[in-house]
Amino acid sequence: MGQLSQQEYMDSINKINQELVQAWHQDFRVKALKITIQCSKYLVDTSVIQFYPSKFVLITDILDMFGKLVYDRLLSKAEYYPALPDNFTANMVPESAKETCRNWFYKIASIRELVPRLYVEAAILKSYSFLTNREFSQALMRLTRMTRGIGDPLVAIYARCYLCRVGMSVSTIDRQFLKDNFYDFLAVYDQLYSSHIKRELNAQKVDITTYLGLYAPALDWILQGLAHRAQHSLLDEIVDKCSGKKNKGLLLNSILSTFKPSYISSRAQYFIKLIESCSGDGLPQYIILKTLGECLQQYGVEDPLKILNLSWALINRLTNPSHFMTCAHAWANFVIKNLSPNEINIFLGDIISHVGFEGKNFYPILQDIITILFSNITDFESLFTMDKLLPLLDLFTEDVKANVCRKILDTFTTKHHCDKFTDPVMIDALIFIAKILHDSVTALTVDDEKRQIGNLISYLIRKIHFGRDFEKQLTFYVEARGTFTNIDSIHVTLVQCVNRLAVETGRIVKSHHTRKTSSFVRACAAYCYITIPALSSAIVKLQLYLLSAQVALFNQCLGQADACIKAALGLIPEIPSAIEVDSKLVSTQDFLRGYICNMLSTLIVVPDCPDQGVLYLTRGLVNVLQHYTEDNNSTIKSELYLNVIDMLATVSLSEYPYHIKKVDSNDVLYGSDPKFITEINKMCSILVEEVLNNLKSLRNNEELKKQSKLAFELFLRLVIHADLENPGMANLSFNLWNLALKHNSLDKTLIVSTNAFICYKFYCYIVIYCEKNVAIYVPLLLSTYCNGI
Template sequence: MAAVQWHSRVRRYVAEKQSCGLEVASVEFGDYHPLKSITVTDSKSRRGARKGSTSSSSSSSSSVAMDPLSCMMDGTDPLSMFAAASASEPHLTLPHSISSGRKEKEDEVAVDFEPWSSKRGEILARFTTTEKLSINLFMGSDKGKVAITVTGSQRELLNLSQQDYVNRIEELNQSLKEAWASDQKVKALKIVIQCSKLLSDTDVIQFYPSKFVLITDILDTFGRLVYERIWSMCSDPHPLPGTGSDEVNDTAKETCLNWFFKIASIRELIPRLYVEIALLKCNCFLTKCGIQKTLPRLTAMIRGIGDPLVAVYARAYLCRIGMEVAPHLKDSLNQNFFDLLETFRQIHGDSVQNQLVLQRVEIPVYLTLYSPAIHWILQCVSYRAPEDYINCAEIWVEFTCRHFTKREVNTVLSDIIKHMTPDRAFEEAYPQLQSVIRKILTYFHDFSVLFSMERFLPFMDMFQKDSVRVEVCRSIMEVFIKHQHEPTRDPVILNALLHVCKTMHDSVNALTLDDDKRSLALLINGFIRMVSFGRDFEQQLSFCVEARATFCNLEPVLVQLIHTVNQLAMETRRVMRGSHSRKTAAFVRACAAYSFITIPSLTSIFSRLNLYLLSGQVALANQCLSQADAFLKAAVSLLPEVPRSVSIEGKMRSSEGFLLDFINNFLSTLLVVPDHPEAGVLYLVRGLLNMVQDYTWEDNSDAKVQVYVSALPLLAAMSQETYLYCIPKVDSNETLYGGDPKFVAEINKLCETLIGQVLDHLKILGRDESVRRQSSLAFSLFGCLLAHGDLRNNKLNQLAVNLWNLSHKHGYCDTQTSVRTLEFIKHLAQQPNMLHISDMVQRLILQSRT
């Protein structure tokens, strides 16, 4: 196969289009149409009717279209049947272990509750004194007799330093343990009673908080010893008997009642109150609701204490023990707090004021003595209070959204923020807060109204855990995309949603899954598509510039922004009807600059290639020739970087198919691109072919010569006097060269070079016995010569015949395609001035492998 001279066939595109048009056949009403609904006739043969009979007497017809699925199921829906069956089943109750587990959770204080032990040392270190202290212990009715042996004389007990006082209290605590161990239960009780009496003494008022800590240590020890003693008497001491059930035998109950009877015989209020509080947990041995009934009674007893300082610490001790044994019983805690508020008026009474004057204590110093007790009471009252509150608010917000306006909803949000912000309570209520957001989004689809609520965005600020915050932002964007049907330019909506989208974008890191990135990008792209500033194109471009800086880590968003800017340039062209003013011409060049700057930041090489080409086409349509030239040259220079394989949905695949598609699209664009006056004839076509020539293709690949074959139709179209298509107000090469013979000669020369390359490759395939590939490539080149070559040239005509015969030589050519092609050639030969085609048909051999 010797090289031949190329001559392009002269084309008359308008005439060819008319001749190739499909005939229009009129369809009368009632005729068959593929989209027309089908009427199914259900025929039921009569008994005894002749087989195959079609008479009307042997069948019944229905004009209603029948659903085969409905027929099979007798009109019943299996999913509805299952739902009905499940609704009719009785609800299962929780097993005892689960329900009891929940109750045990309620009866336990969570780890986030600051224990008393962490405050004890702080109080002892803070509230000190240099004055002398006294310990008056009189066990009997005779006040002059000391019934307990304490190291030292009576004088020492009445004139103690702070450290001596602490040491003496420690000795009493040890004496309590020794008396209990030696089975002297009455002596132990007397020690506790006398120590409790010390809490009524406020002679050294500045030391009272520390005294409270030391004395309550003794009370705690006594309460623990009594409880363990009664517990050991139970019939089954292993499980914790917190219910007064059969596990507690009569002996244990009688012992417990005996202790409470002894406490009831204490005449003075303060020791009787403190000792009973210390044994509060023992009420569980008597009845199931013993603790629940005892707490209100003890709370009421404290109201009988006249000194407000003594009373507040008694309330603190009751709240502390109450939290240890029954933290879920909140009523008594709240009542103690309210009683505390009522006692503050006593501070200004004569009794307290006279005491402060006597001890030379100022009011500010005196008030600091209340702080440990008040702080503890408030901690107990606030425990799980946000949880209770938010559970209520979660339900209330739906009622407000359904029946009221944004004003009332805003008030509810403000109240939630007020309650959940202290101590960062919102961190424990993220599910409920998310539910609040979902319910608001269910009823408020107008985002201008939603974001006009002053407290909505501050409410969102409470979601400070990254995963939760992103999930909330997802919910907002999903609702926006679903219900926002018209583009918006509302600054309130745009600023708020930009913040929401930025939150989602900033959550992306190196560990983020590709699926998560893709879903986030889809939501952000949905927002970008809904932003429109109308005819204010410059504002739209400014928004895209801001969005590019905000969403730089999500490549699909950058791609969407480039498409948006290209669309903006084309919209400008439409508004100006293709005739740009100086201002709009500068604007579309700015759009081109935006795309040219943004595209290199993309990692996907095919995204860059396609966007370079698309942006070049947009620039060309807007008469930005230098910008279009820059885009196309950038695309050509990028081709050598295309890898031989790319990752598609996690799998590595050959990139040849994608590359060939891009090159074919690129070639079709080059028809309307005018040559640069300083770059030579067909410089972009030559540059592309040179890149194809130097590219490292896969082994045993015909992709390179397929590009050469694809370039021949482009070169043939370039040699026509009138091009197949053009861009208004852009002069293509048909205008620049005007059919100059030198230009046509350059085209023909380039075509001959390409054909020579293809023919050489066919020879190589023949030597390598790759006859199937040779057949396919030869048939492809034959079709190109038939469509675009001037076959009146004998050498070109003979080359076409040889290619046909080569493609059919080994029988690998598709027979159906060959037959249809041969029929087309015969039809073409019947046209005027097609004698050379008639002669060629005679030499075409149709051969198959059979």
């Protein structure tokens, strides 16, 4: 198999595994044993030495499968008698099963080659439980002694690793075999640097560092099992024996990888001295320093600065930037978690100086270091005052820098829970990072990514606060508008922030504006008015215009409020009939209803401009609605007209239900002047006529329910707001009532409650009218309504 590629070799091993299982299930036990022996022989071959650990894993999987098959076979033979419990003992096993078990071990003992005999017996080691209760320890010690006969140190240590793994699965108390296996490896450790091994490595063109790295998985596994729950005295003994070796780098690296972090941390200075003495070993010093850094980040030390200084003196000697960055990456957690911002800044400076112009070769490491920095540090103000942070970002190219900045802001928004931050240095740094991220957005950027970036920057903008210095705050928002021009959601956030700033100003002065505060809130209103047109969504612009108008009105900025409302009126025809929400088209009619109601509620308190005429904004709204294009058979326009009628009925009152402080609404300006009321009546007549025309157009069967509902709504407006002394108005309401009841589509409960209301209201009217001798129409109308129910 020496000529096969790695994938072909893996496929071949998997095929052998399938043949083993197939042979076993076909009762070809000898064939299955031969297959297992043949696979074990592959573990003697080191002709492709770099592939040996992978080959070990593949073949030991086959051995494990064979061991399981043998054990299950013996268990099935033993269970011809009463079933064995899980913790059975040898005296519970019938003699026939014991005899079969002995036969297996006799067959394996007859294998001539040492390595296959050792591996196959280790594979079925668990089956000794059918013969005796104490054979495990003796067998493990015997097999351990057998490994001393393996000449190749790489083959020997993996054989010891497999023996230890099997031994730990069957013997949980006696761990002497682990210690013996490790000490046997120490006894032949010098062979790793022998001239024979060097010639073999030269022949295969493998360097000593790569070769020593092949030992690490097996050595780590043995040491890990040995150190598990071990006393410190045993660990000290192991360290002393390893430190006495001439070339101890490999041993020291495995100790740092497998021993408890608490043990390593308490002896950190001693291990640093050992690492310093390993400078000439085959295993590079930077690998051991990397392992020490990874170990110390898991457990604290008493004097972290001293430990860092001792280790960093060794790390700074590394001339290869790749080696230095490997160590810096491993020590980043330790430095950031345990040291002050000043030491962290020096740490970043050393990284910058060692990387130099080769930054593109270390982008993944640099990104991880920045992520660790922002994930673990809590004092963000000190972080952003570091003079090495932004130069570190400059090591990246623009596209990579954008990804790094995104991670920074994402981590910042997750970790930073402070309500506001005001430090100017911190603000400048964050805006610089946000600008890099914003500038990465192009026409090819997908909408979801734009949304995420917009949310991150919007969060940042909302958190920046300059206290009571509102002018500085507004200046910041002006600069932010010029900095972030590509994402609509950021502009929406800016408009909302400026409106909030204007409201806060009005709240502080309690609506008693001075010349200075009045100029300021007007500047805020102008900012919003200028910013909103840059947005692409007509619906968002409509909402912001109305919000800005309400804020301007709150601050007595009547001209700015009028301008925003006029701009909103001009946008209403641009509302699309449907918008996409969660990949589905949704009608905008519900939005339009709610929006017009909100606007009408605002128009109630908006005073008329003397130069524009009576209710000029409301007239403008009605004109816009008349040109609004609705779907066929839709009643949306008539429903909006009915809302306008409700609004007009309210503005005809002598005193409005609500006001804005320091703003004189039309109830104060007109005082229920007859001319004003006449204009309202004219507008109402036009709107009622429009609704009636819509009622006449609803004639098809599928439109009858809409007709009934619309007739009922108009009827309610007339009953509540109209003058029913007028015969024409009384007859109209009567006809509308009959039309509403005609198709039996109204809810019965609604009809009964409406009837009760009408009876109560008209009873009061009759008493009043009779005193004036004008009761001729009302009793007739009342009786007609009552009879209609």
